[in-house]
Amino acid sequence: MNTDFYAIIEEGRRHFGSRLTIMGHHYQEETVFRHTDIRGDSLELARRTATVDSPYIIFCGVYFMAESTALLARHGQEVHLPEPSAECSMALMSPADLLENVLEKLSRTGRRVIPLVYINSTLAVKAMVGRHQGATCTSGNAEKMLAWALREGDAVLFLPDGNLGANVANRLNLPETERFTLNFKDTSERLPAEADRARLFLWPGFCAIHTRFHRRQIERVRTEHPGIKVVVHPECSPVVVKAADAVGSTAFIIRYVEELPVGSSVAIGTEVNLVERLAAQHQGRVKVLPLVESVCTHMAQTTEERLAAAMTALMRRDQSGEPSEFEVRIADAWRAPAKAALERMFAVCR
Numbered sequence: 001m002n003t004d005f006y007a008i009i010e011e012g013r014r015h016f017g018s019r020l021t022i023m024g025h026h027y028q029e030e031t032v033f034r035h036t037d038i039r040g041d042s043l044e045l046a047r048r049t050a051t052v053d054s055p056y057i058i059f060c061g062v063y064f065m066a067e068s069t070a071l072l073a074r075h076g077q078e079v080h081l082p083e084p085s086a087e088c089s090m091a092l093m094s095p096a097d098l099l100e101n102v103l104e105k106l107s108r109t110g111r112r113v114i115p116l117v118y119i120n121s122t123l124a125v126k127a128m129v130g131r132h133q134g135a136t137c138t139s140g141n142a143e144k145m146l147a148w149a150l151r152e153g154d155a156v157l158f159l160p161d162g163n164l165g166a167n168v169a170n171r172l173n174l175p176e177t178e179r180f181t182l183n184f185k186d187t188s189e190r191l192p193a194e195a196d197r198a199r200l201f202l203w204p205g206f207c208a209i210h211t212r213f214h215r216r217q218i219e220r221v222r223t224e225h226p227g228i229k230v231v232v233h234p235e236c237s238p239v240v241v242k243a244a245d246a247v248g249s250t251a252f253i254i255r256y257v258e259e260l261p262v263g264s265s266v267a268i269g270t271e272v273n274l275v276e277r278l279a280a281q282h283q284g285r286v287k288v289l290p291l292v293e294s295v296c297t298h299m300a301q302t303t304e305e306r307l308a309a310a311m312t313a314l315m316r317r318d319q320s321g322e323p324s325e326f327e328v329r330i331a332d333a334w335r336a337p338a339k340a341a342l343e344r345m346f347a348v349c350r
Contacts, residue, residue, distance in 0.1 A: 160205030
């Protein structure tokens with residue numbers, strides 16, 4: 001039997017009216033994205049949370065994003081995630097207990113090490129960073145936040161995305177001799193001597209989506225499409241970033257395409273759902289190609305069927321008070337320090 005998930009979702013929207021807001025990340029597939037009221041990258045969605053008055057929020061994205069939304073939501077607001085198992089592989093590369101051990105090890109010399117955590121991280125990690133007077137950052141404000149962190153302490157621990165950290169350090173002209181990439185295979189208690197000179201410690205995490213892009217792909221697309229522009233996300237490797245014409249966050253990439261002259265061609269190195277959406281939006285004006293088709297399987301777990309299931313459960317909750325398995329709940333121990341890490345970012349990036 002074919003179920004009309006679109007109809008179920010729209011019925012729910014009519015039932016709730018202004019009492020429900022659906023938020024969605026740009027990497028969501030179109031059948032989900034078309035239902036969203038507020039759309040954006042991680043930074044935009046975090047900022048827009050404060051503007052939502054609805055008592056119910058359905059967040060279409062991965063778990064760490066929904067956690068941040070629940071953390072920033074007003075008292076009494078509920079956040080529901082259509083696929084609670086939709087994790088982020090990069091976020092899972094920096095478990096909180098390992099971060100605690102690393103911070104303790106880096107601080108043994110008496111230096112003040114400021115942790116700066118990419119928003120692609122768990123709430124437990126954000127809480128740990130908050131307790132150590134650190135902050136969060138996004139791909140759009142990482143340069144400004146790293147400059148802030150370098151002023152605040154003797155050194156900075158940037159986690160979990162080593163590529164983003166290296167690319168931002170390059171933009172800030174931080175010498176290679178002042179950087180040190182952690183190696184968790186080295187179990188010795190003492191760090192190598194070169195770590196003593198480091199002002200920036202890089203966590204060896206990465207985004208599986210953006211590490212699929214390589215310089216040879218850029219060379220090939222330029223051969224096949226003379227004059228084409230190439231824009232990539234800063235989670236790509238420094239080699240790819242250096243070879244591209246432009247680099248920036250999801251929001252930057254969207255603006256970049258919007259500002260291209262009529263008749264231009266552009267290859268984009270980021271998640272393919274965004275690339276395909278931009279190609280459709282600019283059809284006939286700008287030719288938009290994926291550098292390589294790269295799909296986030298975690299984002300893809302949120303389907304229209306799962307959104308319809310979350311909507312159905314939320315309607316039951318609204319009518320009978322029955323708990324929903326889709327609701328995102330925040331541990332009390334993490335709430336204050338994690339929120340402090342986010343609020344430090346907002347204070348620096350007003």
